[in-house]
Amino acid sequence: MTNITDLGIAAIRDGVAKGEFTAAEVATAFNAAVEAAQPALNAFIVTTPEKALEAAAKVDADRAAGKPLGKMAGVPIGMKDLFATKGTQTTAASKILKGFKPEYESTVSQKLWDAGAGMLGKLNLDQFAMGSSNETSAFGNVISPWRRKVEGGPNDTAPLAPGGSSGGSSAAVAARMAPAATGTDTGGSIRQPAAFTGISGIKPTYGRCSRWGVVAFASSLDQAGAMAHDVTDCAIMLEAMAGFDPKDSTSLNMPVPEWTAGLNADMRGKRVGIPREYRLDGMDPDVAKSWDDGIAWLKDAGAEIVEISLPHTKYALPTYYIIAPAEASSNLARYDGVRYGLRDLPDGAGLQDMYAATRAAGFGPEVKRRIMIGTYVLSAGFYDAYYTQAQKVRTLIARDFTNAFMDVDVILVPTAPSSAFALGEKSADPLEMYLNDVFSVPASLAGMPAMSVPAGVDRNGLPLGLQVIGKAFDEQGVLNASLALEQRAQFSARPEKWW
Numbered sequence: 001m002t003n004i005t006d007l008g009i010a011a012i013r014d015g016v017a018k019g020e021f022t023a024a025e026v027a028t029a030f031n032a033a034v035e036a037a038q039p040a041l042n043a044f045i046v047t048t049p050e051k052a053l054e055a056a057a058k059v060d061a062d063r064a065a066g067k068p069l070g071k072m073a074g075v076p077i078g079m080k081d082l083f084a085t086k087g088t089q090t091t092a093a094s095k096i097l098k099g100f101k102p103e104y105e106s107t108v109s110q111k112l113w114d115a116g117a118g119m120l121g122k123l124n125l126d127q128f129a130m131g132s133s134n135e136t137s138a139f140g141n142v143i144s145p146w147r148r149k150v151e152g153g154p155n156d157t158a159p160l161a162p163g164g165s166s167g168g169s170s171a172a173v174a175a176r177m178a179p180a181a182t183g184t185d186t187g188g189s190i191r192q193p194a195a196f197t198g199i200s201g202i203k204p205t206y207g208r209c210s211r212w213g214v215v216a217f218a219s220s221l222d223q224a225g226a227m228a229h230d231v232t233d234c235a236i237m238l239e240a241m242a243g244f245d246p247k248d249s250t251s252l253n254m255p256v257p258e259w260t261a262g263l264n265a266d267m268r269g270k271r272v273g274i275p276r277e278y279r280l281d282g283m284d285p286d287v288a289k290s291w292d293d294g295i296a297w298l299k300d301a302g303a304e305i306v307e308i309s310l311p312h313t314k315y316a317l318p319t320y321y322i323i324a325p326a327e328a329s330s331n332l333a334r335y336d337g338v339r340y341g342l343r344d345l346p347d348g349a350g351l352q353d354m355y356a357a358t359r360a361a362g363f364g365p366e367v368k369r370r371i372m373i374g375t376y377v378l379s380a381g382f383y384d385a386y387y388t389q390a391q392k393v394r395t396l397i398a399r400d401f402t403n404a405f406m407d408v409d410v411i412l413v414p415t416a417p418s419s420a421f422a423l424g425e426k427s428a429d430p431l432e433m434y435l436n437d438v439f440s441v442p443a444s445l446a447g448m449p450a451m452s453v454p455a456g457v458d459r460n461g462l463p464l465g466l467q468v469i470g471k472a473f474d475e476q477g478v479l480n481a482s483l484a485l486e487q488r489a490q491f492s493a494r495p496e497k498w499w
Contacts, residue, residue, distance in 0.1 A: 004029040005176040009075050009233040012179055013116075016059060016074030023056035023063075023074035027118055030076045034120055034177045037145075040499035043162075043172040045081050045139045046089050047121035052076040055118025071240045073116030078172045078181035081122035082129055083109045083224075084213040088119075092215040093127045093137040096362025097341045106213025107245045108182065108224045115240035120178050123168030127364045128332065129189055129217045132436040134167025135427050136366040142167040144197060144420055145175035145495035149461030155496065160420040160462070163193025169227045170197040174495060180228035180237050184214060186221045187320050188416075188440025191452035194227055195415035195465025198454045198493055200482070201227040202234045205472050206447030207252040209238075210245035218327035219250075221320075221444050231453060231483045235259040238475065254473065262476050265484040268302030272481070273408035277313040278439060280417070286458035287414050294412055294455055294466040297488035298481065306408050310400040315393050316442040321434060322377050322390035323445075328367075329374025335362065369430065398446040405471045410481045414439050415452040415465035443469045453482045454491040463493060 004026055007015070016023050031049040038044055059074045084090050084102040091097040105113075113119075126136040134142040141159070144167075148156040162171040166183035170193035173181050183190035185203035194201030202225050209224040216222060226237035239259055245251040274295060279288075295305055337343035337358030344357040363371070377386035404411065417438055426433045443450040449472070452465040466485055470478035 005033045008179050008229040009072065009236050012075050013071070013073055013236070016063065017069055023059040024053065026074055027052040027056035027076050030120055030178060037175050037177050037499050041143050041145060041171050041175055041177070042140050043124055043142050043168040043175070043177060044078070044121040045091060045093065045124050048088060048119050051088070052118040052120050055113065055116070059116050070114065070116035071236055072112060075116070075179055076118040076120045077112065078120050078123045078169055078178040079109055080125055080166055080169050080182045080184060082125060082184050082215045083182060084215070085109055085119065085122065088122060090122065090215070092129070093125045093139055094362060094364065094367065095138040095342060096335045096358070098138070100341050104213060107210035107247065108214065108241050111243065112182070112240055117240070123172060123181055125168055126165035127367050128215065128328070129165040129184055129186055130328070130366050130370055131164040132188070132192060132433055133161035133421070133423065133427065134164045135161065135423060136364050138364055141423055142171050143423070144171055145499065146197060146420060146462055147496065147498060155498070158422045161196065161423055163196035163420065165189040166193045166227060170194055170199060170201070173197070173199045173227055173229065175499065180226065180233055182224060182241070183227045184222055184224050185444065186217050186324060187444045188437045190225045190227060191440050191450060191465070191467055192416045192436060194452040195454070195463065196420040198463030198491065199227060200230055200234050200451065200453050200486070201225060202238060202451040202475070202478065203444070203449065204238060204242060204475050205252065205449045207250050208242045208475070210243070210248040210251050212245055212247040216331040218324040219331060220327060221324060231479055231486050232260065232263060234451070235263060235479050257476060259476055259479055263483055264480050265487050266302060267298055267481065267484050270303045270410070270481070271306050271408040272298050272303045273306050273308035273404050273411040275308050275310045275313065275404070275411060275413060277310050278413045280438070284418050286419070287417060287464060290455045290464045290466060291412070291414050294485055297485055298412060300488060301484035308404045308408060308411070310404060310442065312393060312396045312400050313442055316397055316445055317434065317438055319390045319393045319397065320437065320441045320445060321373070322386050323394060325370040325374035326378050326387050327374070329371050329378060332367070332371055335359065366430070394445050397442055401446045401448055410477050411469040412481070413467050413469065415467040416440070419458045419460065419462035419464055439467060448472055449475045449478045451478050451482045453485050453489070455485065455489050456491065457493050461493070
């Protein structure tokens, strides 16, 4: 029999339902995988083997009693430590929230538990989801399970970034520590780590998944999504996560489509847009080749390829790095040492001194940098020059997509400008790190659904991802085009086990 930890959501759920193995056996196998890999990869901040076993026992009891089983029955998952989990530490990977145990459950995590999933633990991430490499966590770097291949010699041992901010999620799924994981995507934080580690990840339309109970970074951009081995597993998990929530004012009051049932890789009659603005000067040749391969694969699936223009693309990154820090500056004002989390109170200090000392000790350098940028662009003298201007440009970027989708069904672009880089390689230069988001940020600003699927490996044997962007509310179109790519890419590379 196949090793249980090699199975994905569909195989586990169906195997449990048919009685091929019990949910308890699945939970036990993944708990052991987490325990074995955690010291080397640091993918989890907190492990909760008892929660996984508790959920599994309920599924097994329900099956024995002949009760109907949920979409995720018997599937243990990793929960990004941005989602509030009742009674289990939730930190957003920041010292300022160390030891915080919420008295409530996020809507998304509750939906997953209601669907029969269990929790293996809380996954590491960039602090407050701010980062592209998982190097800003207060709980140490996540290490990618992948290693660069060296021709004719042993693999390079330099630790690689798993992407960010959902780096714990991507590393856990790629290393078979979990069959799936939740992620959040503000400017690419599901798609880029998925691309770096050779897994699939989908960011749905803004508002499709509730933000209630998710630690906020930039509220007009944050969106929860699914990370798993393949397109089908992502569709199953997203169905369980999505849905209207009256507790979230930005939640879409729309029924959740049956995306899994609607999966279809036939692209005949579909038009795929290729934006000329994404062909950057000096583009990595391996990334350019994988994009060309993707175009050929969708053509083979029956799609018509159309060159399109998204003229304001070049303004997306600067626009994002004004709007997101501005919203972060406002959202993170609540962490002041008064109500919860860290409190640093120097002797004889007044209230302002406590605020300053708490935030200085609790926030990491990248979070402080973004709060300062955000506070600056919102200040009286610069609000119109930066923030108002950025909102206008955001509208133009969204309009570019609206115009393009009058002519095409989906858009195909690379997910990231390179494969995974070594830890420490870009952390000295924040601007170089921010450039990692160049292909993923436009869809976030426009609130469009977008998905990364593995498309092959580069010259160093590291995974590369292709990104499908769709119209608002058309997750089905994104999933279907992604399935067509997946079937033709036949991606089967796995990290060689060294941990």
